[in-house]
Amino acid sequence: MQLTGHNYIAGALSAEGADTFFSVDPRNKTAGDLPFHSATRGEVDRAVVAAVAAFDAMRRYPSSKIADLLDEVAAQIEALGEELLHTADRETGLGLPRLTGERGRATGQIRSFAALLRDGAYLRVIINSEQPGQPAIKQMQFPLGPVAIFAASNFPFAFAVAGGDSASALAAGCPIVVKAHPGHPATSELFAQAISAAVEKQGFPAGSFSMLQGRGIDAGGWLAEHDGIEAVGFTGSLRGGRAIHDIAARRPRPIPVYAEMGSVNPVVITQAALAARADEITGGLVGSVTMGTGQFCTNPGLILLEDSGASRDFIASVTEQMAAAPEGVLLNEAVASGLDTSVSQTAANPQISVLTGGAAGADSEPFCYSNTVMQTSAAAIRTDDRLQVEHFGPVTLFVLCDGRDDLRATVAALEGNLTTTVHAEEGELADIGELLHQLREKAGRVIWNGFPTGVAVVHAMQHGGPYPATTAPGTTSVGMNAIYRFMRPIAFQNVPDALLPPALQDGNPLGILRLVDDVYTDSGL
Amino acid sequence: MQLTGHNYIAGALSAEGADTFFSVDPRNKTAGDLPFHSATRGEVDRAVVAAVAAFDAMRRYPSSKIADLLDEVAAQIEALGEELLHTADRETGLGLPRLTGERGRATGQIRSFAALLRDGAYLRVIINSEQPGQPAIKQMQFPLGPVAIFAASNFPFAFAVAGGDSASALAAGCPIVVKAHPGHPATSELFAQAISAAVEKQGFPAGSFSMLQGRGIDAGGWLAEHDGIEAVGFTGSLRGGRAIHDIAARRPRPIPVYAEMGSVNPVVITQAALAARADEITGGLVGSVTMGTGQFCTNPGLILLEDSGASRDFIASVTEQMAAAPEGVLLNEAVASGLDTSVSQTAANPQISVLTGGAAGADSEPFCYSNTVMQTSAAAIRTDDRLQVEHFGPVTLFVLCDGRDDLRATVAALEGNLTTTVHAEEGELADIGELLHQLREKAGRVIWNGFPTGVAVVHAMQHGGPYPATTAPGTTSVGMNAIYRFMRPIAFQNVPDALLPPALQDGNPLGILRLVDDVYTDSGL
Numbered sequence A, B: 001m002q003l004t005g006h007n008y009i010a011g012a013l014s015a016e017g018a019d020t021f022f023s024v025d026p027r028n029k030t031a032g033d034l035p036f037h038s039a040t041r042g043e044v045d046r047a048v049v050a051a052v053a054a055f056d057a058m059r060r061y062p063s064s065k066i067a068d069l070l071d072e073v074a075a076q077i078e079a080l081g082e083e084l085l086h087t088a089d090r091e092t093g094l095g096l097p098r099l100t101g102e103r104g105r106a107t108g109q110i111r112s113f114a115a116l117l118r119d120g121a122y123l124r125v126i127i128n129s130e131q132p133g134q135p136a137i138k139q140m141q142f143p144l145g146p147v148a149i150f151a152a153s154n155f156p157f158a159f160a161v162a163g164g165d166s167a168s169a170l171a172a173g174c175p176i177v178v179k180a181h182p183g184h185p186a187t188s189e190l191f192a193q194a195i196s197a198a199v200e201k202q203g204f205p206a207g208s209f210s211m212l213q214g215r216g217i218d219a220g221g222w223l224a225e226h227d228g229i230e231a232v233g234f235t236g237s238l239r240g241g242r243a244i245h246d247i248a249a250r251r252p253r254p255i256p257v258y259a260e261m262g263s264v265n266p267v268v269i270t271q272a273a274l275a276a277r278a279d280e281i282t283g284g285l286v287g288s289v290t291m292g293t294g295q296f297c298t299n300p301g302l303i304l305l306e307d308s309g310a311s312r313d314f315i316a317s318v319t320e321q322m323a324a325a326p327e328g329v330l331l332n333e334a335v336a337s338g339l340d341t342s343v344s345q346t347a348a349n350p351q352i353s354v355l356t357g358g359a360a361g362a363d364s365e366p367f368c369y370s371n372t373v374m375q376t377s378a379a380a381i382r383t384d385d386r387l388q389v390e391h392f393g394p395v396t397l398f399v400l401c402d403g404r405d406d407l408r409a410t411v412a413a414l415e416g417n418l419t420t421t422v423h424a425e426e427g428e429l430a431d432i433g434e435l436l437h438q439l440r441e442k443a444g445r446v447i448w449n450g451f452p453t454g455v456a457v458v459h460a461m462q463h464g465g466p467y468p469a470t471t472a473p474g475t476t477s478v479g480m481n482a483i484y485r486f487m488r489p490i491a492f493q494n495v496p497d498a499l500l501p502p503a504l505q506d507g508n509p510l511g512i513l514r515l516v517d518d519v520y521t522d523s524g525l
Helices: A041-058 A063-079 A081-092 A096-119 A164-172 A185-201 A218-225 A238-250 A271-294 A309-324 A333-347 A378-383 A403-412 A426-440 A480-486 B041-058 B063-079 B081-092 B096-119 B164-172 B185-201 B218-225 B238-250 B271-294 B309-324 B333-347 B378-383 B403-412 B426-440 B480-486
Strands: A007-009 A012-014 A126-128 A137-143 A147-150 A176-179 A209-212 A231-235 A257-260 A266-269 A302-306 A353-356 A372-377 A395-401 A419-423 A445-448 A487-493 A514-516 A519-521 B007-009 B012-014 B126-128 B137-143 B147-150 B176-179 B209-212 B231-235 B257-260 B266-269 B302-306 B353-356 B372-377 B395-401 B419-423 B445-448 B487-493 B514-516 B519-521
Touching (some): A007 A041, A007 A185, A041 A209, A063 A081, A063 A164, A081 A096, A081 A185, A096 A164, A164 A231, A164 A480, A176 A218, A185 A209, A218 A238, A231 A238, A238 B238, A266 A403, A271 A302, A271 A309, A302 A403, A309 A395, A333 A395, A372 A378, A378 A395, A378 A403, A419 A426, A426 A445, B063 B081, B063 B164, B096 B164, B147 B218, B164 B176, B164 B480, B218 B238, B231 B480, B238 B257, B266 B271, B271 B395, B302 B309, B309 B395, B333 B372, B333 B395
Parallel strands (some): A126 A514, A176 A209, A231 A257, A266 A302, A266 A419, A372 A395, A487 B445, B126 B514, B231 B257, B266 B302, B266 B419, B302 B395
Antiparallel strands (some): B007 B012, B007 B209, B126 B137, B353 B372, B514 B519
């Protein structure tokens, strides 16, 4: 494919801005020679205006037509072939095996949404038939309208231009305007080509999809404050997500912002678990912390243990293996410098001991950071919320607690997270229940005897959690329910069947599961 | 019952504040002699701290225990007997027939939530069983935590201390701290006594419920910004709701605000409908505009017609009937002065003609306002958004459009509303579909050949809509789905059955409907 460095606005290339930036290979820090043009305010406006116009057509489409678009997007992504993998690898350093897997995940979730649409139950049809003194009321979910998507740096396929936010918003029936991540502009352009091709082939209006490049915060701000945007999906840092949240909340007409942001993913390991399988947990934990050079929102960054000889041995063993583990490549300069800053600030805290690592890569090296283990006390975590900050990289922090009560008090002081994990033994079930359900209040997903990295794209997955993990604790950005972020219920009162979508018609021509007079059924009225 | 004028904080009376106010009878503007004490910042804090402590117990309760509390609340409300009706009538002027009906609505919706909890499907259990390479993931809905409720003035039973917001938050399993509306403090205290009695009788922690009095905005602001509050339910004015939204969005840890605010509930009437049943529509419209002295969020305040002789005759007829209709009593001084201000501002707009009314009540009269009809052009509505402001009272505004295209363009320029309505004939179905679905984009409920006042409390009801109707278009404040505003999904990965709530256990001991491996079933795994 021919790369242009331009923005993709409703099917047309556009490069009006003077501000340009380049794709950088994190392994050798060399920049490509194709300039990518940051979108101008005018280009942002055109993309949104086109999305608003596109919505007037898209909102009439049956679920099946949107499903066809999604399947076509998946096929077009696959048609990008090896070039996609090599381009992304050059821009992110994530490696071909990981990227190959992530491509399967990205196309898989797009196709899962297509299947969800064809099934139809996702419309959540609820009907109360006419009764004496009560009109017939029928409701289902409808698309919200144009959605702004902010792509993440760390999943160039699964959380970026054609990632989960884009797939769920398109599946909902919403046009999307994607702000690409500046860390992988060439990869983003390939995805823009794939989606644009699918949009054209399936006869969708060109404004159904636009992709804006931009290295600064300007384009994102213009997008979030544009009156034509009805919702925002964001995956990235706490600082970035909070900024977009605040812009959207201050609008004359506020809109929902679904930002998935920072998380330290606390892990509690009991003494019994250490006694039974310290080696296994050590290996699993080191693997989880260093996987993808630690650049996962589910990276286990805070490990809580009761103080004991076994715990200190375990920490020593993890430290040793972390020190010995190969140093990975970080995504880009922003990630490298951000990690250096955050670890330096934490390490400078007098209550922190650095057990290994804590060193930024040299100028001559790839973007990297040494695998880092730090240790602190439970009292420190409870009293200094700076110690709950996310270190986005191969870094973890051990917290030693003075017994079970101190551990429980520390869990109570945790901020919101995407996940919490407990390692314990079957024999402890009677004692552990209270702790487990205390951990559930702090997260969207609770893991038993596992590690938080690895987020299965299944219906039951919940990838979300209380702030600062997200700005919308009732929602998920992974799994089928992600679609509801971009839909809203509309009820029809006494409206004749001929004017209703098939899903709401008395005879249930689509044969979908509906809640009719408080009973779930796929029969007609 | 003995009224005290105190705040109800976790089962105890409290009156620490020096600021007091009185219950006023809107019919004769005389104040009662019992001083009601506005809550202090310290009292707000104590209520929230007690709610946080209560949540630690409530979050462990099975749905059935919460259902028992709800049924007890309904019974305790009924046990208040005639005193409740007379107290509310004296404070609101709504009249005994309306209040008797509203009491049934309030207890009915509380009991509907109890039934929902006993059925269990509301937990939205989703299970993906363990597969090769994929852990078992099980999710369901859990309560968010302590919720702040802001009671409305116009429904002293159904949207106030024990109204829909309170019922749905309690049903979700959340402790509630209710800011009572200063327009009916004695009624509020009776409800506080009823709920407190139910809380005690069912063995719930005292902090499960608190009720704060307050005539100013201070207590509400302290409540919304308190770190212990996890969500806000609000019913009231656009100004009040936006202020609470903004406070919550600026918190260090933002929380969701579900504010149901202003709405003008546009009604489109076709020429064919006028030709077929102008008299019937006239009567229905006048009844809907004047019902409850127009103090409904679903009051039809904007009527769109194509300009014609028939339309002008219709407007004349509505105007005549509005002028002849008895003048109702307004709830309180704030409503009366607010209505006077908003109608005066609209009437002063050079594009507005006042056809009848537009006069505030005299000092010697009850709080009241003359039944008011105004008229403007479609071009005016499209270009001046001040003309889409809600007039909270017996007021409606006709908009004459130059034909169908002008009507369609005007509908496109409408702001968000709770409802939109179309009156048309069966013979027009082929022409009207596009307009109907254009109207759906502007509202949460679309009504065919009816009037928007009268909101059935059924599962399929959607009482919400795009801003400024609400701050959360994906949610409803009426009907069973109101519960999801106060819940969030939590997923459990590989957690042993013994540690899971019964709803998530493999054998499905509760026998509830669950989505298991993408199939809805009430069988066990």
